[in-house]
Amino acid sequence: MPIRRKRPDRSRDAFFCLLVSLAAAPAPAALSAPVAAVAAHDTLVVRGSPVGDPVFPAGSATVTVIRLDRERATPDLAELLEQLAGLQIRRYGGLGAPALPSLRGSTAGQITVLVDGLPLSDAQDGAIDLATLPLDRFESVEVYRGHAPVRFGGAGGVGALNLVTRRGDPGGRASWLQWAGSHGEVGLRVEGGRRSAHVILHARRADNLFAFRNHNQTFANPHDDFDDTRRNAWFREGGALMTGAWRTAGWRAKLAAGAFRRDAGRPGPVGGFESPHAASRLDRYDLHLALFDRGEAVSLDLDARRSDERLRDEAMEVGWDPAGTTDSRSEHLGGRLSWRSDDARMAGSRCSVRLGAEWRRQWFAWRHQELEDPLRTRTTVGAFAGLDLVWPDAGLTFLPSWRWQRLEDDFPPLPPWPGLPEEPLDEPHVHESPSPALGIIWDALPGELRFETHWAGSYRAPTWIELFGHRGGVNGNRELFPERITTRDIAVFWRPSASACLRLAWFATDVDDGILWVRNSQFTSQANNCGRLHASGLEVEFVADGGGFGRGWANLTVQDAEDRGDDPIYAGKALPYLPELEAALGWEIDVGAWTWGLRWLHEADSHRDRYNSEMDRTPARSLYHLSFSHVWRGEHALGGDQTRLTCELLNLTDDDTYDVEGYPLPGRTCRVSLIFH
Numbered sequence: 001m002p003i004r005r006k007r008p009d010r011s012r013d014a015f016f017c018l019l020v021s022l023a024a025a026p027a028p029a030a031l032s033a034p035v036a037a038v039a040a041h042d043t044l045v046v047r048g049s050p051v052g053d054p055v056f057p058a059g060s061a062t063v064t065v066i067r068l069d070r071e072r073a074t075p076d077l078a079e080l081l082e083q084l085a086g087l088q089i090r091r092y093g094g095l096g097a098p099a100l101p102s103l104r105g106s107t108a109g110q111i112t113v114l115v116d117g118l119p120l121s122d123a124q125d126g127a128i129d130l131a132t133l134p135l136d137r138f139e140s141v142e143v144y145r146g147h148a149p150v151r152f153g154g155a156g157g158v159g160a161l162n163l164v165t166r167r168g169d170p171g172g173r174a175s176w177l178q179w180a181g182s183h184g185e186v187g188l189r190v191e192g193g194r195r196s197a198h199v200i201l202h203a204r205r206a207d208n209l210f211a212f213r214n215h216n217q218t219f220a221n222p223h224d225d226f227d228d229t230r231r232n233a234w235f236r237e238g239g240a241l242m243t244g245a246w247r248t249a250g251w252r253a254k255l256a257a258g259a260f261r262r263d264a265g266r267p268g269p270v271g272g273f274e275s276p277h278a279a280s281r282l283d284r285y286d287l288h289l290a291l292f293d294r295g296e297a298v299s300l301d302l303d304a305r306r307s308d309e310r311l312r313d314e315a316m317e318v319g320w321d322p323a324g325t326t327d328s329r330s331e332h333l334g335g336r337l338s339w340r341s342d343d344a345r346m347a348g349s350r351c352s353v354r355l356g357a358e359w360r361r362q363w364f365a366w367r368h369q370e371l372e373d374p375l376r377t378r379t380t381v382g383a384f385a386g387l388d389l390v391w392p393d394a395g396l397t398f399l400p401s402w403r404w405q406r407l408e409d410d411f412p413p414l415p416p417w418p419g420l421p422e423e424p425l426d427e428p429h430v431h432e433s434p435s436p437a438l439g440i441i442w443d444a445l446p447g448e449l450r451f452e453t454h455w456a457g458s459y460r461a462p463t464w465i466e467l468f469g470h471r472g473g474v475n476g477n478r479e480l481f482p483e484r485i486t487t488r489d490i491a492v493f494w495r496p497s498a499s500a501c502l503r504l505a506w507f508a509t510d511v512d513d514g515i516l517w518v519r520n521s522q523f524t525s526q527a528n529n530c531g532r533l534h535a536s537g538l539e540v541e542f543v544a545d546g547g548g549f550g551r552g553w554a555n556l557t558v559q560d561a562e563d564r565g566d567d568p569i570y571a572g573k574a575l576p577y578l579p580e581l582e583a584a585l586g587w588e589i590d591v592g593a594w595t596w597g598l599r600w601l602h603e604a605d606s607h608r609d610r611y612n613s614e615m616d617r618t619p620a621r622s623l624y625h626l627s628f629s630h631v632w633r634g635e636h637a638l639g640g641d642q643t644r645l646t647c648e649l650l651n652l653t654d655d656d657t658y659d660v661e662g663y664p665l666p667g668r669t670c671r672v673s674l675i676f677h
Contacts, residue, residue: 066141072629072646073179073187073673074135081130081161083584083601085539085555086145086507089130090577091659094208094666095185096235096264099130103145104509105535105561105578106158110460110485112148114162116256116288117336118303119154123362123378123409124330126463132262132282136189136202137241139166145539146489146507147437147456150386150401153336153358156435156458158487158509165256165288166191167243168198179673183210183666184234187673196245201238208233212664213656217271220615230664232265232276254290259283266311266318269662275317283308298339305332319472326368334360334380348393354386364464371471376411376464395443403435407461411468429467433459433482450493458485466515466527475526483529484512499545508536514565533575535561550589557582563610573612577660579604579620593632599625608661618659624652646673 066080078099082089090108092098100108109126112119115138120128141163148160174192179185184207191200214228239260246253266278284307291300307330316323338356345351364376386401410428437456444451459482469476491505514531537559545551561575574580581604588597605620607613629646647670651657654668 063145064143066143068135068139068141070175071177071644071675073177073181073671074189077130077133077135077141077163080135080141081143083555083586083599084143085503085541085557085582086505086537086559087143088578088582091663091665092269092661093233093267093659093663094183094210094230095206096131096204096208096237097233097663100127101130101161102578103159104487104507104537105533105559105575106509106511109463110158110483110511112152112154112157112160114152114160115286116165116290116301117152117162118288118301118334119152119360120305121154122330122463123376124328124364124464126460132260132284133163134202134204134237134239134260136200137166137239137258138163140164145505146487146509147439147454150384150403150437151338151354151356153356153382153384153403155382155405155433155461156403156437156456156485157460158458158485165241165243166198166200167245167254168193175675177673177675179671181206181671182669183208185671198243200241202240203238205236206234208235208666210664210666210669212667214270214664215656215658215662217269217273217662218615219617219619219658228270230267231274232267232278235262235264237262237264250294252292252294252296254288256286256288258286260285266313268317270664271662273662275313275315277315278311278313278318280312281308281310295342296340297342299337301336301338303332303334306330322368322371322471324369326366328367329363329365331363332360334358348391350388350390350392352388354384354388356384358382358384368471373471374411376468377409378464379408379410381406395446397439397441397443399437399439399441401437403437403458405433405435405459407431409464409467429478431459431461431482433461435459448495451491452493453488453490455488456486458487459483460485460515462515462527473524475520475524477527480515480527480529481513483514483531486510486512499547501543503539503541505539506537507539508534510534530565530567531563532565533561534564535559535575535578537561550587552585552587554585555583570610573610574607576607576609577618579606588627593630595629597627599627601625621655621657623650623655623657625650626652642676644675647671 064084068074076095076099078089078091081087081101086104088102090100090102101111102108103111108128113128114120122128141161144160144162146159148154148156152160152162168191175190177189179187184205187204189200189202191198193199208230210230212228212230214226216224216226218224237260239258241256241258243254243256245255260283262282264280266275266280268275284305286303286305288301288303292298309328311318311326313326314323336356336358338354341353343350343352358381360380362378366373382403382405384401384403386399389398390396408428408430435456435458437454439452439454442451461482462480465474467476467478467480487507487509489505489507491503493501493503495501511531511533513529514533515527515529516531517525518528518530520526537557539555539557541555543553558581559578560580561578563570563573563575565571583602584600586597586599588595600622602622603620606618608616608618625648627646627648629644632643650669650671651667656667657665659665
């Protein structure tokens with residue numbers, strides 16, 4: 001057994017940083033409502049706990065809504081979502097490092113990520129990094145498993161994550177929130193407004209110089225392990241968001257405009273693959289305007305985004321790009337028009353129709369010193385229609401829907417190496433895809449017992465890198481066609497009492513013509529439609545409020561995700577980074593002005609390669625988190641009439657934890673936050 005060196009305890013650093021930062025704090029804030037779960041027509045709304053992460057009870061079979069807590073330091077989005085049944089997060093390091101979601105065995109590109117119902121799709125590589133979505137801007141996160149609502153348009157996918165922009169405190173109060181934590185974490189959020197206008201300023205930083213056990217990418221061989229310190233994993237970020245609303249001539253309008261900057265190191269995986277000198281910068285600007293008529297039957301959404309990214313890699317330590325500084329710019333302009341009819345009644349049924357059309361255009365430019373790629377463009381047009389057919393007496397609801405999308409790309413493919421000739425396109429590259437879906441709901445006991453089943457067929461279009469390549473040894477493949485995705489589930493949602501609810505769901509996901517990277521020469525690789533993937537499993541979620549005995553929640557995911565392609569080397573093998581079992585338990589209780597909470601998260605071991613080598617596995621792990629908070633009311637030494645202090649202790653047992661591809665995660669971590677109104 002290797003001798004483990006105890007990690008340095010940085011808890012005192014966290015408290016010291018907080019006390020120093022308080023020297024500049026005037027201001028004020030309010031208490032969140034206690035944890036509550038409210039059943040709507042097809043949604044369970046979850047209001048977050050004031051301690052630890054929000055409690056995650058069972059959602060309905062359709063959607064879980066997580067109300068974010070204004071009264072504490074917001075964790076990153078990945079930290080919230082990894083505790084939901086059916087959802088895994090692939091992390092590439094600690095706090096602030098890239099994090100990609102997987103839903104029911106999917107890839108990150110097969111999940112639709114949206115803000116206020118508008119997609120953040122990235123045509124360049126298809127995936128959205130959750131670490132670049134600061135939660136200080138949002139009031140809730142909607143999680144849709146197995147399908148995306150038709151009102152979001154698009155091509156569907158295996159599910160959707162929709163973030164809803166924060167519109168300000170209903171009472172118009174200003175607040176000042178500061179927090180500090182282990183590994184150099186410090187954060188600040190200031191917000192306030194007047195009438196219908198609201199402004200949020202937020203900032204966060206961390207050094208991430210944490211100690212860890214370096215397994216040298218040989219998890220099965222403990223003899224070459226040694227104690228190490230994570231380097232170049234720092235990040236600094238900050239941003240601003242302004243929202244407003246007004247009415248005019250029978251229409252309502254909402255506006256949201258934001259700016260965000262993030263500087264970060266690019267440390268790379270441990271075991272000889274580190275990039276200790278590389279760093280990146282992201283500048284992002286976004287604008288969203290929404291118009292509604294008086295009855296909200298007609299809605300028009302317009303959005304514009306621009307992102308500028310810079311990678312400084314003088315030592316040529318990071319992947320595809322050549323040595324030096326690489327600049328890229330992506331721009332997005334889009335709109336969606338939607339109309340919903342009033343309920344029509346006939347023969348004991350109610351019927352309503354939703355129709356819509358959308359248009360988007362994306363641009364991407366890449367430049368590296370003397371090299372400059374041609375401007376890449378993608379134009380997307382789409383239409384969607386949905387029908388809600390309800391028989392109230394029988395408790396039955398039918399939800400058929402249909403989407404259609406057309407994508408047109410127009411730019412020459414790139415040579416894998418500088419100096420090779422570019423092959424021009426004879427005509428624009430076009431993909432068309434229809435996506436039908438059907439949902440059936442039976443309210444056996446309205447408000448108490450519900451059965452649901454869903455079926456959906458959808459597509460994931462190839463990304464620009466897959467279609468047209470990338471400098472540094474990545475060949476494009478213009479013959480690619482979209483992945484075909486089929487999802488289905490059967491679920492029951494049971495509420496035996498006002499203080500308890502249970503969700504049980506079976507699911508299956510099949511992906512045909514899956515796009516996989518294949519080495520096609522000694523130094524180059526190419527994407528091909530050679531994959532066939534299947535995932536099926538069971539999700540269980542439960543929550544109960546025991547009054548004076550506290551509140552508890554639990555969930556369990558059991559899944560089987562395997563390769564069903566034609567290659568005999570991989571056929572029947574488990575898909576990498578998808579554990580067969582995940583479980584979580586949480587409990588919290590109020591004792592006077594104190595609130596205490598405890599969480600346990602478990603993840604079984606998983607394979608790290610398609611071949612399922614026994615020597616290359618991510619070990620199982622169990623993490624324990626403790627949290628407590630205290631509330632002061634009335635005037636006191638800290639100032640303000642209401643003040644809340646919250647402390648979280650994460651990974652209490654200081655376990656060595658790793659995530660995908662050899663990226664280490666922090667050990668025992670402390671986070672302390674203080675909010676004034």
